[in-house]
Amino acid sequence: MSDSPECSLFEVLPTVYGGRSTFAKQDITKGTLVLKCAAPYSSVILRKFRKEVCGWCFSYSFEHGKRKWDTKFDTGNKNSAPPIVFCTDDCLNTWERNYQDPGTAKALSWLQIHSNFEKTVTQETAGLAKSTNASRFTTFSTNLSLHLQTLSGGDVTKENMEEAWRLAEETFSKPKTILSALRELGRSSVSSDNGVFLTEFEADSARFILDGLFTRTFQAMPSAPSSSETSSSGDRNDSAFNIGSWNDLLELQVLELDNIRSRPSLLASFIRVYGFVKYIISSTSGPSGPPIEASSLGGVLLGLVSNSNVVRDILARDHSNVFGIWEQAEDDVDCEMLGWGMFVFGAYFNHDCEPTIVKKREGRSLMFYTMRDVAAGEELCTSYIDVSAESTLEKRNAELEGEWFFTCQCERCQRERGGVDKAVKKSETSLP
Numbered sequence: 001m002s003d004s005p006e007c008s009l010f011e012v013l014p015t016v017y018g019g020r021s022t023f024a025k026q027d028i029t030k031g032t033l034v035l036k037c038a039a040p041y042s043s044v045i046l047r048k049f050r051k052e053v054c055g056w057c058f059s060y061s062f063e064h065g066k067r068k069w070d071t072k073f074d075t076g077n078k079n080s081a082p083p084i085v086f087c088t089d090d091c092l093n094t095w096e097r098n099y100q101d102p103g104t105a106k107a108l109s110w111l112q113i114h115s116n117f118e119k120t121v122t123q124e125t126a127g128l129a130k131s132t133n134a135s136r137f138t139t140f141s142t143n144l145s146l147h148l149q150t151l152s153g154g155d156v157t158k159e160n161m162e163e164a165w166r167l168a169e170e171t172f173s174k175p176k177t178i179l180s181a182l183r184e185l186g187r188s189s190v191s192s193d194n195g196v197f198l199t200e201f202e203a204d205s206a207r208f209i210l211d212g213l214f215t216r217t218f219q220a221m222p223s224a225p226s227s228s229e230t231s232s233s234g235d236r237n238d239s240a241f242n243i244g245s246w247n248d249l250l251e252l253q254v255l256e257l258d259n260i261r262s263r264p265s266l267l268a269s270f271i272r273v274y275g276f277v278k279y280i281i282s283s284t285s286g287p288s289g290p291p292i293e294a295s296s297l298g299g300v301l302l303g304l305v306s307n308s309n310v311v312r313d314i315l316a317r318d319h320s321n322v323f324g325i326w327e328q329a330e331d332d333v334d335c336e337m338l339g340w341g342m343f344v345f346g347a348y349f350n351h352d353c354e355p356t357i358v359k360k361r362e363g364r365s366l367m368f369y370t371m372r373d374v375a376a377g378e379e380l381c382t383s384y385i386d387v388s389a390e391s392t393l394e395k396r397n398a399e400l401e402g403e404w405f406f407t408c409q410c411e412r413c414q415r416e417r418g419g420v421d422k423a424v425k426k427s428e429t430s431l432p
């Protein structure tokens, strides 16, 4: 992070009230760009928008007077539509440079994996509500199902969460057992030989995870495209443009247990996402697929899902560190959230109900600007929720406590609660 020119304006320091936060290193005038995250480390466009949102620059066809985008990757097969569209040839070409395997043609490609994904997943629109119901575990042919059933009542501890993941790894040790376990953990009524049932949320999460696995793999591959050629468009390998590395991602806050405790059915969902991602990667490279060398893209991806650690690392940071990818007309009340992305360095801004920083998306990039003059030493904060004058203390706190698992300590909340303790917003190091 310190390599980035934009970050010379602030530093990340521990606070006494809410983990780390960002503090101005010098006076900063209103309207200054303090951070540019050129692209997300991992992102997903919601399934329902994928014909309307460009797979590279996230531009939304309706904002350009079109019902959908028509520029597609040529699969060479008229019957198989690629699960991604682009607004222009330029975007398609840049995407290809970043997502197609830069190495041997024998290696797995993004396209093969995602085509297999689409063939394997089955969904129902009303699935989310039904499938998160504990009653779906009707038969217990695996210890994993039985264990998840006992946890669905709400008693999730660190130990029994770890045990669930251990059982998941054991159950998903072979592609065949993954498939039957996934079917068992899905709704029994939709279990069939034709596919695996995933809720919309699970399918989107699985594609978010795959994107993170691709980024991690491409960043590590020696044949990755040179950043000097293409850096201004936010290519994955260009750390100078603030995408961040895998180690940067690991530095982010983890709220896995809080998240699962607040919604115990999430544990089963996360485990299904892991099982499905593992199944898709291993079945794309299965007996009928191309041979996989350990150093190839497919080989590296297989290694990343051999146990649940890497997938869990991403899932555990997903909830509290991602940003919605909104259509550009953000001030519009009917504005749609098109997807979400992990813009790694943007995740250090704490929340304030009187924010100093506003974020703005420009294509794949997320920019952070000061909303007013800020003095050296002052904290730089964004707002995670609606903080308009109409949004009451009760409403704001309910949202932050319910969705973000913290009680807001900002000055506005303290003032409205009846007392301001300014010291609480200072960084630990600046306190006497």
Ligand SMILES: C[S@@+](CC[C@H](N)C(=O)[O-])C[C@H]1O[C@@H](n2cnc3c(N)ncnc32)[C@H](O)[C@@H]1O
Pocket (backbone or CB within 6 Å): 017, 018, 019, 020, 021, 252, 253, 320, 321, 347, 348, 349, 350, 351, 352, 404, 405, 406, 407, 408, 409, 410
């Ligand atoms: C996106 S992260 C921000 C960076 C985080 N503080 C860290 O150390 O990684 C959001 C988390 O920061 C903390 N946080 C942010 N704003 C806060 C606030 N106004 N009051 C209390 N805690 C806050 C909460 O723990 C929240 O889950």
